[in-house]
Amino acid sequence: MTSQFHVAIIGAGLVGLKMALALHVHSIKCTVYEQAASTGGRFAGAVMLSPDSLRILDKYGAYAQLREQVYNFPAVKIRDAEGEPEDSCFYLGSRELFGYDALRAYRNVILKVLSTACAERRIDVVSGKKFSEILLSEDDDGQEDDGVHFKFQDGTMAHADILVAADGIHIKIRTVLFPQFRPEYNGVLVVCGAVKASSLNGAGGGGADGNDGLDTVAILEGRNGAGAFLLGPQLSDASELLAGTQRPFLPQTREEWARLSADQDFHLDFLREGYENRVPIVQRAVDNIVLGSTYIWPLQTLPKLERWWSSSSKNLDGSNGEGGGTANDSGGGGRVILMGDAAHAMPPTSSQGANQAFEDGWMLARVLKAVFTFDNVGSHAGSDARGSKVVKSSIEVDERLRKSLQTWHARRQDRIDRILQLTQQMHNLRLPIEEQRKLNDGEIYRSLARFQQARAGHRHEHEHDGVEHDEEAYFKMAVLEQWAWLYCPDDLVEDFQGKTDSDDNADGGL
Structure with missing residues (x-):
């Protein structure tokens, strides 16, 4: 059964369409608005998808179709200046170890698969709608209306209980919330x-x-x-x-x-x-x-943002040029939410930008499902509760949403910070070799260092007792130790084992 509250998504790119599919899985109605006349040909270039996001795509029923159309591989190999393979590689996936090989594909190929999946599920995608501004709206009694009213450049207006900004690093909505922060x-x-x-x-x-x-x-x-x-x-x-x-x-x-x-x-x-x-x-x-x-x-x-949502009950945090409140504000807010590059853009050297945006969407859908359908409000917020003016219920929903978004953001930001560290190490790996030699330990990516240590220790321990060393087993152990945190995070794996609807998970896991 589909929930009665409604989410609007700005941007029908990879992130916006995957967010729409996440909401559909959680029985949440949504509409996606795209500024281009159509989603076809929207992007150039290719991206790499790793097991963390592919596990989510599989949940949507779209992974198998995509996998057949793109390049599948486990790792990025590294060759030295003479062209010889180094004893190093950068694992982006492994069907054996993480459940999925990595995929490399043109964005338009992925976009077509996601667009088809949205069409099959009758998710509304409206083209030719460029976001213009967020509006302050009041009902007939002069009370602030729940949700978000917003306007497009063609003069039309729309309303949703939640507005999600998923249209990349240059999206206008972020400048409304945080005018002082620019790419x-x-x-x-x-x-x-x-x-x-x-x-x-x-x-x-x-x-x-x-x-x-x-x-x-x-x-x-x-x-x-x-x-x-x-x-x-x-x-x-x-x-x-x-x-x-x-x-x-x-x-x-x-x-x-x-x-x-x-x-x-x-x-x-x-x-x-x-x-x-x-x-x-x-x-x-x-x-x-x-x-x-x-x-x-x-x-x-992007500079690190203090939060990824509007803190003002009017959802117009930055309209006065000061950027709005803090992440600990009480009261309303939280009805305008940033995700993906709109919230935490990162360089492509770790190949995690798109993957982390997909994780954002899945976990945010869990947050919204838990907040807007919990039993204590008596009715779905933004529908019956608003129509009968049960103000206490609306306030309760806003407070619950704010607290859940705080926890969601804190956990996601911790993960983003760790990935940004990996991204810098991978960036340094692409420097001229002369520059790499000037760096300290830990400033440049090194592959499977523990594998060499474990192999050497095993050989020393058993060099006189005739026990053969199992290099393949040590290798797999080292790969898992280095990469499981990224490709098989506990929160995400447990989520797919049936915990998506638990009220205890309202904070959104990752």
Whole structure:
């Protein structure tokens, strides 16, 4: 049975549509509003999805369909400046260990699967609706109305009990709540393009001269100051790969960024820099970039927000230019909620931006289900309670929502902070090798260090008793120890074992 309260979502991208599916699983009615005329062709580029978000996608019944259309792989391999595999890799998934291999896919492929799933479930997605402003609305008796009234640029208006902002780092709603916080360019520019796998075949013989080892995503180090280069399949048959690199780049004006974005010659020159200090397979990739496939990505982050929701009962925290109250405010609020890049944008080097946004959505749906359907209000908030003006019930719902969002945010923020640390370590792994050597322990990503220690200890302990060491078992143990926190968090796993509707879990777990 679908709940009587209603959620509006701004943005029909990957995050917004997955949020809609999460609400549907929890029997919550929603409408998704998209500013573009249609969701088709909304995004370029590819993303990588790991077991934490794939487990959620599987719950929606959309994982199997997506898996058949995209590239499946377990880990990012790392090659040294001579093209030889290092004793290191970055696990993004493992069907054996985490239940799912990682997926790499163009955003539009994922978007089509999610759009189809929403259509099959009769979830309303309204195109051509660009958000304009949040309105202050009162009922006939001059009392503040429950929920959120908002307006679009075409002049039409809408109302929902909850408004979720899920349209990325530049979404306007965040500037309403936090006008003092803007996206910040972090000084690193990424340039990427596509290359056909057939153009990478060299003379053979293995190593980086052949095409061996590129059956998965690979980071290839450069020499003499050249940073790492990324090659990664992004079609299901691995016939096409992403080719890209990053390096420090001066800030630009909005107009200059727009010019560079359209300048294909600049893109190719950027990719070609350091050409002579790269292994042959990277050189071949640079020589054979598919014309028109390149794009730039100036990396941006957000300052840490004190909360991800409106604290004012009028949901207009920042309208006076001061940003509104604090996370500990009492009373109303919480009816406008940020998620994904709108709340905690992160660089792509750990491949967790989209995955964490999907986790946000699943856990937020649990929060809303618990808050708006608990027995003590006597009726669904925002419907019968509002219509009969049972003010006590409405206040009780707002207070419960505020407390639940505080706990949800605290747990999610702890997880985001840990992932940001991993992201910085992965970023440092892409620095020129000369720069990497200047870093301290813990500042750069290291793979499975405990595996080497355990293997050495086992060999020493049993070197005279004839007991053979099981390297595969130690390896699996080390992978689980390093990555289980990210790909199989206890809260999420327990959630899928049947605890989604427990009132004790109203704080939203992760």
